[in-house]
Amino acid sequence: MIAIKRLSSTDADFAARLKALLAFEGAQDESVDRTVAAILADVKTRGDAAVVEYTQRFDRLAVSDMAQLALPAAELQAALEGLPAAQRSALEAAAARVRAYHEHQPLRGWQYEEADGTLLGQQVTPLDRVGLYVPGGKAAYPSSVLMNAIPARVAGVGELIMVVPTPGGEKNALVLAAAALAGVDRVFTIGGAQAIGALAYGTQTVPQVDKIVGPGNAYVAAAKRRVFGVVGIDMVAGPSEILVVCDGHTDPDWVAMDLFSQAEHDELAQSILLCPDADYLARVAAAIERLLPTMPRREVIRAALENRGALIQVRDLDEACALANQIAPEHLELSVADAQAWLPKIRHAGAIFIGRYTSEALGDYCAGPNHVLPTSGSARFSSPLGVYDFQKRSSLIRVSQAGAQTLGRIAATLAEGEGLPAHARSAEYRLDPPAR
Amino acid sequence: MIAIKRLSSTDADFAARLKALLAFEGAQDESVDRTVAAILADVKTRGDAAVVEYTQRFDRLAVSDMAQLALPAAELQAALEGLPAAQRSALEAAAARVRAYHEHQPLRGWQYEEADGTLLGQQVTPLDRVGLYVPGGKAAYPSSVLMNAIPARVAGVGELIMVVPTPGGEKNALVLAAAALAGVDRVFTIGGAQAIGALAYGTQTVPQVDKIVGPGNAYVAAAKRRVFGVVGIDMVAGPSEILVVCDGHTDPDWVAMDLFSQAEHDELAQSILLCPDADYLARVAAAIERLLPTMPRREVIRAALENRGALIQVRDLDEACALANQIAPEHLELSVADAQAWLPKIRHAGAIFIGRYTSEALGDYCAGPNHVLPTSGSARFSSPLGVYDFQKRSSLIRVSQAGAQTLGRIAATLAEGEGLPAHARSAEYRLDPPAR
Numbered sequence: 001m002i003a004i005k006r007l008s009s010t011d012a013d014f015a016a017r018l019k020a021l022l023a024f025e026g027a028q029d030e031s032v033d034r035t036v037a038a039i040l041a042d043v044k045t046r047g048d049a050a051v052v053e054y055t056q057r058f059d060r061l062a063v064s065d066m067a068q069l070a071l072p073a074a075e076l077q078a079a080l081e082g083l084p085a086a087q088r089s090a091l092e093a094a095a096a097r098v099r100a101y102h103e104h105q106p107l108r109g110w111q112y113e114e115a116d117g118t119l120l121g122q123q124v125t126p127l128d129r130v131g132l133y134v135p136g137g138k139a140a141y142p143s144s145v146l147m148n149a150i151p152a153r154v155a156g157v158g159e160l161i162m163v164v165p166t167p168g169g170e171k172n173a174l175v176l177a178a179a180a181l182a183g184v185d186r187v188f189t190i191g192g193a194q195a196i197g198a199l200a201y202g203t204q205t206v207p208q209v210d211k212i213v214g215p216g217n218a219y220v221a222a223a224k225r226r227v228f229g230v231v232g233i234d235m236v237a238g239p240s241e242i243l244v245v246c247d248g249h250t251d252p253d254w255v256a257m258d259l260f261s262q263a264e265h266d267e268l269a270q271s272i273l274l275c276p277d278a279d280y281l282a283r284v285a286a287a288i289e290r291l292l293p294t295m296p297r298r299e300v301i302r303a304a305l306e307n308r309g310a311l312i313q314v315r316d317l318d319e320a321c322a323l324a325n326q327i328a329p330e331h332l333e334l335s336v337a338d339a340q341a342w343l344p345k346i347r348h349a350g351a352i353f354i355g356r357y358t359s360e361a362l363g364d365y366c367a368g369p370n371h372v373l374p375t376s377g378s379a380r381f382s383s384p385l386g387v388y389d390f391q392k393r394s395s396l397i398r399v400s401q402a403g404a405q406t407l408g409r410i411a412a413t414l415a416e417g418e419g420l421p422a423h424a425r426s427a428e429y430r431l432d433p434p435a436r
Numbered sequence: 437m438i439a440i441k442r443l444s445s446t447d448a449d450f451a452a453r454l455k456a457l458l459a460f461e462g463a464q465d466e467s468v469d470r471t472v473a474a475i476l477a478d479v480k481t482r483g484d485a486a487v488v489e490y491t492q493r494f495d496r497l498a499v500s501d502m503a504q505l506a507l508p509a510a511e512l513q514a515a516l517e518g519l520p521a522a523q524r525s526a527l528e529a530a531a532a533r534v535r536a537y538h539e540h541q542p543l544r545g546w547q548y549e550e551a552d553g554t555l556l557g558q559q560v561t562p563l564d565r566v567g568l569y570v571p572g573g574k575a576a577y578p579s580s581v582l583m584n585a586i587p588a589r590v591a592g593v594g595e596l597i598m599v600v601p602t603p604g605g606e607k608n609a610l611v612l613a614a615a616a617l618a619g620v621d622r623v624f625t626i627g628g629a630q631a632i633g634a635l636a637y638g639t640q641t642v643p644q645v646d647k648i649v650g651p652g653n654a655y656v657a658a659a660k661r662r663v664f665g666v667v668g669i670d671m672v673a674g675p676s677e678i679l680v681v682c683d684g685h686t687d688p689d690w691v692a693m694d695l696f697s698q699a700e701h702d703e704l705a706q707s708i709l710l711c712p713d714a715d716y717l718a719r720v721a722a723a724i725e726r727l728l729p730t731m732p733r734r735e736v737i738r739a740a741l742e743n744r745g746a747l748i749q750v751r752d753l754d755e756a757c758a759l760a761n762q763i764a765p766e767h768l769e770l771s772v773a774d775a776q777a778w779l780p781k782i783r784h785a786g787a788i789f790i791g792r793y794t795s796e797a798l799g800d801y802c803a804g805p806n807h808v809l810p811t812s813g814s815a816r817f818s819s820p821l822g823v824y825d826f827q828k829r830s831s832l833i834r835v836s837q838a839g840a841q842t843l844g845r846i847a848a849t850l851a852e853g854e855g856l857p858a859h860a861r862s863a864e865y866r867l868d869p870p871a872r
Binding site: 086087090091093094101104110112118119120121122123125127128141142143174210211229231232236251253254257258260261263264265295296297301339340343346347348349350351352353354357358359360361362363364365366367368369370373374376378380381382383384386392393394395396397398399400401403404408409411413415417418420421422423424425426427429430 | 522523526527529530537540541546548554555556557558559561563564577578579610646647665667668672687689690693694696697699700701731732733737775776779782783784785786787788789790791793794795796797798799800801802803804805806809810812814815816817818819820822828829830831832833834835836837839840843844845846847849850851853854856857858859860861862863865866
């Protein structure tokens, strides 16, 4: 019997129970943070030598030189060519679809000219160089390489540097193949805080990047937080989440498996179902009981469902949408009739999977949109990873001589009001002589 | 005699000297951080009571209740109506221009349908509620209220909450007037880490927001870093900077005053001039000597110029542009002939002021673009504050039954490759029966 929580929105203590269910504190371990601070300082000072030493120690690699930690491009290409045909064509199809979707995303500059010749606008340019962190070991996902690297490439980033630890020398062929497909320029087999330090500060061998993206463990996350400002970083992700809103007419096995697909990630993943139909909730619960023993990762799934999962009865689908906005989930499935009609009610979600055929797994791999999405309710204020994360804007201002007459007087008045007389005088210098 | 550094790009040690000049470590004081952590935890637990106590203590206000710290809307309107006519019309003109510029910025959603009926896209929605921090005392800038609040309003943010400390009960009429003009919904006269905590966690009286923007002191900056993730935050700003690229044909007094206008902000502000003409650099140096004694804020200006200012001779304007990209300044003035022609060479700058009439001060107040800009080289990877910072995207995926057949097979293959069988089965469930 799986002890997944059962809630109803009519429970007297529903608000409190929901709040407890959603609570997740990304504990920032002080000892991890101290270790990371020391590693970063060392890499900043000693560069390659420090990176080589940490890699010897943490990844158990008998290397003496940074050159041994650079992976030749030929090895990426060989990994791609060595894949079984089905895997290679699936990876290529996914890469092509992800690229096609992201090609809709680039920001474009704009400008306009005013009657007096003053021009205003915004220029958009790609980042020069980006670092992509890829975890080693079990959590090494080729799909993640595609999702991080392709938007950077579409943005026109000049150079894309990947770092991936190879503990004990073990390499993941699918990850290397994905790097080849996505067009990564250089790969170093380094990881942990030392890799983040190398990318953020640059070493004799590893070039300094402008932004670091990609998931990692607690050390990597702490290191990214610390170098933020020196370089840009992407969001620091929490556990993965799915919220399914169902009208009670989707095959219960489908919904149970969608909940599993999130729960199998790790014990802290969150799978929640909202439905107005109590009978249907019971049928999904029964499907969970029946299907769980068939799943290879059943222990992880069970732990996640019991820790942070819930089946919640709601009054109606309107209330389900309101709760979805409150939860602001990473993944939201609208598994309802005429799903598109409910879309205008959804304000906060990382990705919205519309209709019964749109299982989250399709979006994770190959529908096209990015699978790097805001977690822990941060969809209230942030967006999926995209091409726009690898571009930035510069304001453009070209004030004509005539424009300087109008604007100069306004600026001077406001600058005096703020007690900044050099600002005022700098504006007044541009006024035509008779007015000075 | 002002000891402003004189460098030449032909100096043997130029690269090292430039690096030292630009170095700025936003020192994160451990004791500030500990104090802030305690205040945040207290506000999170005790809400209003904690905020009232800290406000009594830090702002010396004899208040007993949060209600006394809410500023009635009528008081904002009264502040606006009480302004001298010239100030009011300057503020209104600035607000109108800032609004007009920012109306070019909103992100728009998009979608496309594939041949098999699968729909992909991105939905754009505004944030529900935003908190705007405004410093009290000397650094209370009405222009900053406009620059932070107007983009949020243009984005369609539902509610805009301003916090501004009033140490000793002192209010700044220009700031309140700017809040009225910009359409702020509610104002609380609270500040420091306690105000950040109130906005991030919500209290009995202060509603929880989704994002906090606006400048503040070291305590405010530390608090914003700590609540990041619970809510969104804007960038944490470093000292202000100007880089002037001049061909040697702008009135030296104009350039000197532009350098002053940045330097008068504070002793750590950075003002740098790049020019290929040694004689011109000497004329600007002479103008600095001559004009400085006439400036009310001459002590601050002198300190900033001597600490972090520089007059740098370059080989030519091409080299100046390359250095500008390396420096990635907050403000870049192209004070050269045919300035627009040099624009394509500039990749990294927060705002680009094109041509001799475009003094930075015009952009600070009323040209239209935002004056909240990336500092300390972060223009390499980030953008001016804009409407887009108050909007977020959700991916849209609606896979048709036909689409689920193609995508399901790709996803299942990749999921198996990653060792995630529930993902694979969730995709396979949507395959039509004959194929299962």
